[in-house]
Amino acid sequence: MLKSNPTSCSNAPILKERGQREVFCGLTSIIWLHRKMQDAFFLVVGSRTCAHLLQSAAGVMIFAEPRFGTAILEETDLAGLADAQQELDREVERLLSRRPDIRQLFLVGSCPSEVIKLDLAKAAQRLSQLYAPSVRVLNFTGSGIETTFTQGEDECLASMVPVLNESGQKQLLVIGALPDVVEDQMRNLLSAMGINDVAVLPATSAKHAVTVGKNTIFVATQPFLGETHSALERRGARHLPAPFPFGAEGTTAWLNVIATEFGISNERFEQVVSAPRARARKAISQASEVLSGKSVFFFPDSQLEIPLARFLVAECGMTAIEIGAPFIHKGLVGPDLDLIPEGPVISEGQDVDLQLDRVLKARPDLTVCGLGLANPLEAKGLTTKWAIELVFTPVHFYEQAGDLAGLFSRPLRRRAALSREAAA
Amino acid sequence: MKLTVWTYEGPPHVGAMRVATGMTNLHYVLHAPQGDTYADLLFTMIERRNHRPPVTYTTFQARDLGSDTANLFKTACQDAYERFKPEAILVGASCTAELIQDDPGGMAENMGLEVPVIALELPSYQRKENYGADETFFQLVRALARPVEKTAQITCNLIGPTALGFRHRDDIDELSGLLSDMGVSVNVVAPMGSTPSDIKRLGAAHFNVLMYPETGETAARWMERDLGLPYTKVVPIGVGATRDFLNEVSQITGLSPVVDDTRLRLPWYSASVDSTYLTGKRVFIFGDGTHAMTAARIARDEMGFEVVGIGCYNREMARPVRALAKSFGLEALITDDYLEVERCIENLSPEMILGTQMERHIGKRLGIPCAVISAPVHVQDFPSRYSPQMGFEGANVIFDTWVHPLVMGLEEHLLHMFRDDFEFNDEAGPSHHGGHAAQRAPSVDSVDLEPTKGLELQSQSLEMTWLSDAEKELKKIPFFVRGKARRNTETYALTQGVKKISVDTLYEAKAHYAR
Ligand code: SF4
Numbered sequence: 001m002l003k004s005n006p007t008s009c010s011n012a013p014i015l016k017e018r019g020q021r022e023v024f025c026g027l028t029s030i031i032w033l034h035r036k037m038q039d040a041f042f043l044v045v046g047s048r049t050c051a052h053l054l055q056s057a058a059g060v061m062i063f064a065e066p067r068f069g070t071a072i073l074e075e076t077d078l079a080g081l082a083d084a085q086q087e088l089d090r091e092v093e094r095l096l097s098r099r100p101d102i103r104q105l106f107l108v109g110s111c112p113s114e115v116i117k118l119d120l121a122k123a124a125q126r127l128s129q130l131y132a133p134s135v136r137v138l139n140f141t142g143s144g145i146e147t148t149f150t151q152g153e154d155e156c157l158a159s160m161v162p163v164l165n166e167s168g169q170k171q172l173l174v175i176g177a178l179p180d181v182v183e184d185q186m187r188n189l190l191s192a193m194g195i196n197d198v199a200v201l202p203a204t205s206a207k208h209a210v211t212v213g214k215n216t217i218f219v220a221t222q223p224f225l226g227e228t229h230s231a232l233e234r235r236g237a238r239h240l241p242a243p244f245p246f247g248a249e250g251t252t253a254w255l256n257v258i259a260t261e262f263g264i265s266n267e268r269f270e271q272v273v274s275a276p277r278a279r280a281r282k283a284i285s286q287a288s289e290v291l292s293g294k295s296v297f298f299f300p301d302s303q304l305e306i307p308l309a310r311f312l313v314a315e316c317g318m319t320a321i322e323i324g325a326p327f328i329h330k331g332l333v334g335p336d337l338d339l340i341p342e343g344p345v346i347s348e349g350q351d352v353d354l355q356l357d358r359v360l361k362a363r364p365d366l367t368v369c370g371l372g373l374a375n376p377l378e379a380k381g382l383t384t385k386w387a388i389e390l391v392f393t394p395v396h397f398y399e400q401a402g403d404l405a406g407l408f409s410r411p412l413r414r415r416a417a418l419s420r421e422a423a424a
Numbered sequence: 425m426k427l428t429v430w431t432y433e434g435p436p437h438v439g440a441m442r443v444a445t446g447m448t449n450l451h452y453v454l455h456a457p458q459g460d461t462y463a464d465l466l467f468t469m470i471e472r473r474n475h476r477p478p479v480t481y482t483t484f485q486a487r488d489l490g491s492d493t494a495n496l497f498k499t500a501c502q503d504a505y506e507r508f509k510p511e512a513i514l515v516g517a518s519c520t521a522e523l524i525q526d527d528p529g530g531m532a533e534n535m536g537l538e539v540p541v542i543a544l545e546l547p548s549y550q551r552k553e554n555y556g557a558d559e560t561f562f563q564l565v566r567a568l569a570r571p572v573e574k575t576a577q578i579t580c581n582l583i584g585p586t587a588l589g590f591r592h593r594d595d596i597d598e599l600s601g602l603l604s605d606m607g608v609s610v611n612v613v614a615p616m617g618s619t620p621s622d623i624k625r626l627g628a629a630h631f632n633v634l635m636y637p638e639t640g641e642t643a644a645r646w647m648e649r650d651l652g653l654p655y656t657k658v659v660p661i662g663v664g665a666t667r668d669f670l671n672e673v674s675q676i677t678g679l680s681p682v683v684d685d686t687r688l689r690l691p692w693y694s695a696s697v698d699s700t701y702l703t704g705k706r707v708f709i710f711g712d713g714t715h716a717m718t719a720a721r722i723a724r725d726e727m728g729f730e731v732v733g734i735g736c737y738n739r740e741m742a743r744p745v746r747a748l749a750k751s752f753g754l755e756a757l758i759t760d761d762y763l764e765v766e767r768c769i770e771n772l773s774p775e776m777i778l779g780t781q782m783e784r785h786i787g788k789r790l791g792i793p794c795a796v797i798s799a800p801v802h803v804q805d806f807p808s809r810y811s812p813q814m815g816f817e818g819a820n821v822i823f824d825t826w827v828h829p830l831v832m833g834l835e836e837h838l839l840h841m842f843r844d845d846f847e848f849n850d851e852a853g854p855s856h857h858g859g860h861a862a863q864r865a866p867s868v869d870s871v872d873l874e875p876t877k878g879l880e881l882q883s884q885s886l887e888m889t890w891l892s893d894a895e896k897e898l899k900k901i902p903f904f905v906r907g908k909a910r911r912n913t914e915t916y917a918l919t920q921g922v923k924k925i926s927v928d929t930l931y932e933a934k935a936h937y938a939r
Binding site: 019020021022023024025026027028043045047048049051052053055056057066068069070071072073074075077078084087088090091094095111112114115116143144145146148353370371372373374375376378379 | 425426427428429430431433434435437438457458459460461462463464465466468469472473474475476480481482483484485486489500503507518519520523524547548549550552
């Protein structure tokens, strides 16, 4: 079991930086949210830049019409606001008549829509009334002036909390979008312990009504859900702080917090976790051979940095030089910070030029960074891991623990393989 | 407001980035929110560039609005100037910054920087990426280029290549070689590969080669007027166009247009008997205006295809594309709406698409082979081998690229011969596509067994039905010509006023269209 460290990072000073940030905006979350919520459409109200960002982040898409799109504002929309609302109604009408399978529509705010103060909350209310009960219309912001990358998911989930039905039943609510296969593994672990009343936000479809109330206990699988956390507390739900379920030990600690809350016996708990935990440990030890004793440097990206650094340090034998995160929500990542021994620089925000100076000086064995920085750093002889893959790939819980370690070890193994070639 | 799913072009500031990233010793300070930094990955991932684009984003946030976004800009600009020590600075606004009206140009000009500051006004809500590149390059040239003494030798500038351009890297080499064979050396290639100092000496050349009108025409026109540099109008993609281009250079310079073409293989490959099967293949062409137009000429005159549709996504090129389409007896499709292009392809049911990465996906879905001829680019469009589009080697590359997705000639005949053999069924795609073909084939088949939506629509609009015997007979026809057979039969039936298509109608139509 993981032991919190008396000299951990939780009280280390945080280097706060405000300069150029090299991160995506929250719109990017739509890429995985729309795959998860199969009857939802995400309509960004924005500019050509927003459409281009989504397209670039999504890479090559092969579906004809994905369940997201951008209503691109034009000169005429910028002139008068009343106009823009009408235009939006028209686009929504077209969209919904073409896509009768849609049950939830999210109007997603962008920088341009927010700067011109286009009121999407008003639009969502109006459209909800118009299309109820077949379609529910909500709004949230994914703009780059308000949100960074994964915060788009946070805003999306937070927008759903006020409309969840009330329930006084004691239940566990798990927040955070996970790939279906991982979600199923999680449900199986919980039900094997005897916890069957488990709801997950976001649900795969609007049919699965998630409820909330005073007896709801919630736990997060993603560390970037600060707004959702507050919204749920406002509905009376109680948060269970826990380390995030990465790796064998992270998963065990996460499950243990829940087991304790629900009064599951130690014996039962061990029965459930011992086999998958052993599997995960074995998988990690194989993948982490090349990681052990190596140093790692995190650029801020998804807010997963602190829990992942915890995994690499505590379970793979790495040392962290710098752990940068776009935001640090101690209520959520506190338990992971507790488990990282003092030493690394913990930075929040970014000044990318200064951070690049630091990474080039420190020359870590592995640098976790965004796609814009990876090749330039590789060209300078550093080994990098694209941070975005950590968000797009199944990495949570026991059965993915080996894959998670593998994501970090592959770049190191690759560099070794190529240098052998060059030396020959 | 217009709903957009996939876009052919990014916003205009991405065009400006293509200019800046292609150059060195130039820096672009862009007033923009943090999310706009995604554009860096286009260059570092798609083009595999080994350095960051020379762009500083101010990354203002909501809390900065109304208080100090202007100061943020000034600090970012000053820091970038000190850190990167560029020879010149571009400043501009992205879509969001355009709305907050901080006037980056005015601010930067008043900062007393010791290098030229070029302010860009790119209307984000009206224009797009190609315009952004063209306008940025023009502003750079206008600000920096001055009349200078001509080189003693005959030289030219290569105008238009940018970062993230479709095969620009190799087109530069190919053209440099061709021109050097004629006795013309290159003064400056710009924007890609140049510095602001190079821009200053553009005027030393004797003429300009306008490689890509999309990104260089405004600058070329300005240099013609203000620096007295004539520029070439023919884009040398294809054999005929390359020869026309050499003649044009000859007219400008008085040098002989005859150059060594012994490595040119397209004409013979096209004439050799294996290519007989290319005759009259119905192709649909879509891309940026320049690549679409050059492709049309190659398709008809050098490959022997039948061009059934042509269009472009950049409105700036609508006029010449329309004119060219007219000369082919067609009406051009000018749109940046991907779904409209898809509908058009469905309706025309061509045997091959020459398009962009977007059409490649359309082709995948409809089971129509597609070769990529134009931006928007994908990592595949930056092959490690030399593969230009321009000049004689470009023509060779184009022949190979276009033929690759098709079934080879001899192979096609074998498929005909053995079509009833259980091992040689319709699902065997081109043999050189390996495992891929097996994935593709089912979709090919399903498209043909249940006629595509477009065809259905068409049949309905013609108020025509296929009798079941005729439908069965149609299915015996190999899949790669089935679409054509269906279409020809329906067209024939229409001209004959036949409402019910029988086996006889099918064969009468076959006889009618025999060639
Ligand atoms: S940062 Fe703002 S303008 Fe840029 S893509 Fe994101 S939402 Fe759109």
